[in-house]
Amino acid sequence: MGMTMSQKILAAHAGLDSVVAGQLIEADLDMVLGNDITSPVAIHEMDKMSVKTVFDKDKIALVMDHFIPNKDIKSAEHCKCVREFAKKYDVTNYFDVGQMGIEHALLPEKGLAAAGDLIIGADSHTCTYGALGAFSTGVGSTDMAAGMATGRAWFKVPSAIRVNVTGKPGKYVSGKDVILHLIGKIGVDGALYKSLEFTGDGIANLTMDDRFTIANMAIEAGAKNGIFPVDEAAQEYLKEHTSKEYKVYTADADAVYEQEIHIDLSTLESTVAFPHLPSNTKTISEIKEDVKVDQAVIGSCTNGRISDLRIAAEILKGRKVAKDVRCIVIPATQAIYLQAMEEGLLKIFIEAGAVVSTPTCGPCLGGYMGILAANERCISTTNRNFVGRMGDVTSEVYLASPAIAAASAVTGKISSPEEL
Numbered sequence: 001m002g003m004t005m006s007q008k009i010l011a012a013h014a015g016l017d018s019v020v021a022g023q024l025i026e027a028d029l030d031m032v033l034g035n036d037i038t039s040p041v042a043i044h045e046m047d048k049m050s051v052k053t054v055f056d057k058d059k060i061a062l063v064m065d066h067f068i069p070n071k072d073i074k075s076a077e078h079c080k081c082v083r084e085f086a087k088k089y090d091v092t093n094y095f096d097v098g099q100m101g102i103e104h105a106l107l108p109e110k111g112l113a114a115a116g117d118l119i120i121g122a123d124s125h126t127c128t129y130g131a132l133g134a135f136s137t138g139v140g141s142t143d144m145a146a147g148m149a150t151g152r153a154w155f156k157v158p159s160a161i162r163v164n165v166t167g168k169p170g171k172y173v174s175g176k177d178v179i180l181h182l183i184g185k186i187g188v189d190g191a192l193y194k195s196l197e198f199t200g201d202g203i204a205n206l207t208m209d210d211r212f213t214i215a216n217m218a219i220e221a222g223a224k225n226g227i228f229p230v231d232e233a234a235q236e237y238l239k240e241h242t243s244k245e246y247k248v249y250t251a252d253a254d255a256v257y258e259q260e261i262h263i264d265l266s267t268l269e270s271t272v273a274f275p276h277l278p279s280n281t282k283t284i285s286e287i288k289e290d291v292k293v294d295q296a297v298i299g300s301c302t303n304g305r306i307s308d309l310r311i312a313a314e315i316l317k318g319r320k321v322a323k324d325v326r327c328i329v330i331p332a333t334q335a336i337y338l339q340a341m342e343e344g345l346l347k348i349f350i351e352a353g354a355v356v357s358t359p360t361c362g363p364c365l366g367g368y369m370g371i372l373a374a375n376e377r378c379i380s381t382t383n384r385n386f387v388g389r390m391g392d393v394t395s396e397v398y399l400a401s402p403a404i405a406a407a408s409a410v411t412g413k414i415s416s417p418e419e420l
Contacts, residue, residue: 002252004160005227006195009135009249013118021159021256029059030134031112032147033121035103035361036064040081041141042122046149054089055151061093061112062086063103066361068096071368101333101359104128104216104301109333111242115230116249120147125301125383127218131211132238133230133248138219158224160195161186162257165202167266172417174311175210176303176381176401178263179217180271184281185261192222194258197251202265203228208237209307216302217383220278270416272379273399276387284404284416291398295378296321296409297390298402299330299357300364303381306336308402313345315406315417316352322412327354328370334359354409366390372397379408 003011003018011019013027034042039062054060062082067075079096086094093112100106104125107113115133119126122144129136139153147153163182183190196218198211206214211228218226228234230248238246269283298304298312309331321327329349331337337359340346346356363370364382372378372391377398380390385397398414407415 001256002254004195004197004251004255004257005133005249006135006160006197006225007157009116009118010155010157019157021157023157024154025157026152026154027118029120029147029151029153030117031059031061031119032144033061033063033103033107033119033123033126034144035066035123036068036075036078036082037066038122038141038144040078042145042148043081043085045142045145049145049149051149054091054148057090058092059151060091060148061107062091063095063106064097064100065102065359066365067367068100068360069358099334101336102301102304102361105304105332105336108132108212109241109335111244114238114242114244114246115234116247120144120153124219125216127223127225128212128216128301130215130218130225130227131208132234133228135225135227137225156193158193158195159258160197160255161191162260163196163198164260164262165198165200165206165265166262167202167264168205169265169268172270172403173265173268174401174403175206175213177268177271178210178265179214180273180278180281180399181268182261182263183217183221183278184271184273186221188220188277188279189222191218193224196221196223196226198226198228203231204233205265207307208233209305212305213302217278220383270401270404272404272414273385275385275396275398278383278385278399287414291414292377292412293325293379293398293408293414294376295370295372296325296327296405297330297363297370297378297380297382298328298405299332300361300382301332302383303402304330304332304336306339308381309336309340309345312402312406313348315403315420316354316410317348319352319410319420321353321409325409325412327409328357328363329354330357330360330362332359363390379405379414381405
């Protein structure tokens with residue numbers, strides 16, 4: 001019986017010739033990731049273990065990004081805990097204020113994730129690195145602790161869904177629209193503990209940033225991971241960003257898939273997820289009523305990359321954010337922030353009436369830098385819109401692409417750029 005891409009990576013890291021869906025394995029890890037919220041819990045768990053060292057100081061990444069720069073005493077204490085741990089064990093990849101970024105944009109940028117890698121992270125959106133052909137998945141802080149101590153983790157080998165992508169997307173249709181369409185089609189549990197494996201000639205028409213966005217939100221369909229083939233675009237990205245040796249895995253011709261889903265990019269429209277689930281989607285043409293917004297957020301580990309900022313700037317240039325709307329732009333890393341500044345994008349945002357933040361997860365999880373009050377609405381390029389996700393339990397979050405978020409910031413209601 002043939003294996004999928006994900007199954008081949010798991011088999012290789014478990015030292016096995018083959019694996020099948022449902023099999024329990026123990027596998028070697030290439031990277032263990034934590035942030036300022038999840039790492040302190042893992043560190044305290046490590047304190048209870050007999051192991052008093054980390055398995056490999058070069059294969060741990062600790063990224064301070066959720067409440068950074070620290071918003072209060074508690075967040076400062078969390079970062080202090082992680083900072084002292086990183087210093088104690090000489091952790092190579094520790095990223096704090098001035099060097100940090102949002103973890104799932106930062107690791108690929110720094111060349112810490114590569115094709116064929118097996119990566120766990122104490123953050124559910126660790127599945128982002130599947131865009132590079134890695135098997136990456138979110139785990140709990142206890143599993144992170146075990147991973148840091150031993151360099152190994154237990155997995156149940158996932159079955160797979162093949163997503164066959166064809167066609168070429170329109171101007172304002174991006175990876176965010178692809179994944180929102182898919183989640184709307186199969187639901188938030190439609191790929192529960194399965195691997196979403198993307199194939200098809202349409203992938204060549206998706207940028208690497210599109211792929212990072214799609215893989216990032218695989219978890220919102222319940223998936224264990226999302227993964228893309230390592231084509232020419234992916235190899236060019238890897239060549240530019242990493243010196244790591246990597247291995248390309250391809251699915252066998254007779255690999256078993258539980259389901260096959262077809263997505264024709266040429267027929268996709270801009271898509272918005274209404275409260276309070278990422279699966280509650282409508283295309284922009286299906287939104288007949290005026291959905292007024294109080295805030296627009298452009299950023300996050302899902303859509304804070306330079307291409308996202310460029311499209312937002314293109315739409316905001318020469319225009320003004322609506323009088324009653326707060327528009328917050330958050331570059332995902334320091335390098336992206338610097339590039340946006342050098343390209344003049346920050347000037348466009350500020351002249352339009354938006355505010356630009358240093359890299360932070362901040363508003364996505366209702367942390368800070370954009371908390372919603374009672375009954376307020378936000379159009380956001382983030383990845384979750386659960387009840388109370390960004391603030392008060394009566395507030396509402398609408399998920400959309402940077403193009404839709406920027407246009408909506410101008411009109412004060414959910415809009416497409418074509419309406420400007």
